[in-house]
Amino acid sequence: MVSELAENVRKYRRRAGMSQEELAHAAGVSPGTVRKAEQGGTVRMETLYTLARALGVTTASLMASDAPEPVGRSEEPNRVNLIQLRVALTPAVGLVDPDADVVGEEPNLRIFRRTLQDARVLYFSDSYASVAAQLPGLLRDAAQAVAYYDSGDEHRQALLARAEVLRLAGTYLTQVRQYDIAYTALRDAIADARQAGDLLTAGSGVGGMCWLLVRQGRLDEAEKIAAQSMDAVEPKITGAEPDHYAVWGGLAMEAAAAAARNNRPDEAKEYRKAAKVAATAIGAAHRNISRHWSVFGPVTAAMKALEDSMVIGDARAVVRKAGEQEELSPMAWKRLGKPSANDGNRFTLDVARAHTRTGDLSAAMDELTRARQAAPQWMRHQNMAAETMQEILGKRKRTLTTEMREMAAYLGVVG
Template sequence: MIGMCWLLLRQGRLDEAETLAAQTADMIEPRLSRATPDECAAWGWLALRAAAAAGRNNRPQEARHYHRVATTAASAVGREHTGSFFRHWTTFGPLTVGMKGVEDAMVVGDARTVVCKAGEDALSPKAWKSTGRPSDDNWNRHRMDVARAHARTGDLTAAMDELTGVRRASPQWLQHQHVAAETMQEILKKRKRTLTAAMRDMASYLGVVG
């Protein structure tokens, strides 16, 4: 069901995605005093899907409510958990919920909030000792949001640092991300001086023409 909600989001069927995620979350809401990490993670991911749909559908109050539910679920889990039902593609925990909050802020164009939150220790590798490591895909997508936020706020060096870091970690993944190419286009447009060698190389790598 979590995957179905993701597909609906990708298709832009936001009302359906929110309704399905929210109703399913209500149906499976666990009793936290006796819930397993898997049960809390499933409940939390459904809340995140509902929050993403509501935020993209100009329903900020509902999005905040769902995000609070996800935060409650993450607190019950305690750290990043690899659930048995999504073992091969993601984790759930406080760090994932924090990253999704950053993603939601970027969706509504609040780049300054993204930069501010991304700079907190709770959303940095420093926190991984206590929170556990997020999935690579979620971490890379998070860094793409941060790169774009830096580009939007004019810190092109920081934006390039993020792109370079993701390229170093997941080169093939980065090359197929539209957000990466769009971020690079923003960097090229805003750069007032001659492009650096790193910028030219990244633009070429992402197939972006300046």
């Protein structure tokens, strides 16, 4: 069966009066890539961005619902590996109330938060297996605390504690591409924060939801909820608290990321301007990982803006800005503060891909090596790392270096 995606690519190409070869030239891809798209073959999201831009339509308009492909014989490993986390987030529902609702001894929220902080440190230090092992127990403890404290400020604090552990779960699960239960965790994190009356914590949860939606290709929705949430938390007066600017600016960056990938460059520029305003108001990197999952400031805003150049395929601009833009220089990091580890590593991968596209394979390998040294487990979950390595193997004319062979094996890439 020819997929609806294939039909849409063909329909918009014909509407634009283009041949397959003309579309390929306009998009900067091979004619074979266009043929593959129109024949129902697997097409990378990045390729859809470029085809949509060449056709003058949004990326979302090329994507449509279609019958799922038959599954393979083997179960996807993480569905089994994370079964206890699935049980905690999506418990079985029957006709009898579960025993977990029985209220036991009074929980100690101070100890719970300390344990949650330890799990958060494990996540940011790349210890994914340890995070997965701790999350089920943390989720059960948080649920019991909410059930025990059924009113007053203690109930509010219990809700916020559960929102934090749900945010950790949702972020981790998005990272390892378990999008179904990641959505459940993030949805519930936002709901708990809203019920507790903490709009900024809820807004930061929306940022996590936007990241998930962008990874799923749900670009219209990601931009919409980010923009709506920006309006809800917009700082109304000069001199608002840094947390306020950081959450608002973070949502602006999420809206920009979705708009850029959806072939809405003008809208993306406006969101980037808003993020820059927020970053300028803060002045230096502001950190609030525990409640808002935020490291936001001029360096982060500049790094995220650089992604737009990579999305539209302007690799030379990425290389140039990475080397020349003040906020991205090592001196600026000392003066303005470092970005989060994830943002810094993502920036490294952007630069690696840009070097690959401009033909500097040695510089690309240097960046990949830097990312691997900084976050080896994180890197294995990044499609961009594998795709960049695949491009390096395709462009390398001489015998692969030992470093290239070893990196390809590490990322599971076959040349």
